[in-house]
Amino acid sequence: MILIDTSVLIDKLRKIETEKTLLLDRLHYTKTPYGISIFTYHEILQGAKSEIEFKKLYDYFSTQKIFSLPNTVETYTQSSKLCFTLRRQGLTVRNTIDILIAYTAIYFDIPLLHNDRDFDLIAERVSELKIFNR
Numbered sequence: 575m576i577l578i579d580t581s582v583l584i585d586k587l588r589k590i591e592t593e594k595t596l597l598l599d600r601l602h603y604t605k606t607p608y609g610i611s612i613f614t615y616h617e618i619l620q621g622a623k624s625e626i627e628f629k630k631l632y633d634y635f636s637t638q639k640i641f642s643l644p645n646t647v648e649t650y651t652q653s654s655k656l657c658f659t660l661r662r663q664g665l666t667v668r669n670t671i672d673i674l675i676a677y678t679a680i681y682f683d684i685p686l687l688h689n690d691r692d693f694d695l696i697a698e699r700v701s702e703l704k705i706f707n708r
Contacts, residue, residue, distance in 0.1 A: 576601060576608040576706050577641065577679045579688035580617040580671075583610070587618075594689040597706070601687075608687070609639030611678040613671045641678050653677040656700065663699050667692050676703050 582594045601608050610618075615635055622628035643649045657673045660666070667673050672692050679686040685706035686693060697703040 575684045577686045580614045581689040612642040613674045
């Protein structure tokens, strides 16, 4: 199982060929299971340009495996602790959603396929975050 980040999906939807979209194509071709976080689902849908596009995105992405963190105080305490720890190490992650996506990958112990430098910086400091790049 691989967790796919919004950054890869946006490139794919825009038909921008990158190393990461090619990896996504390979996952699909080899039938390697993959999914998205609930936060990626939210980001994709909020980016729709029209009602028609929203419906198409909803119809497709609601059929995918979606990973949701437990909605508990402990979950958000731990994801906040991740952000706090990174900031104390000199890394301020620009986007709270990125922290939540990273924490989703950590929580479910699945590698993350992304095209966002922040995740590489997080993974350099947090060994629990595995990056998929093969």
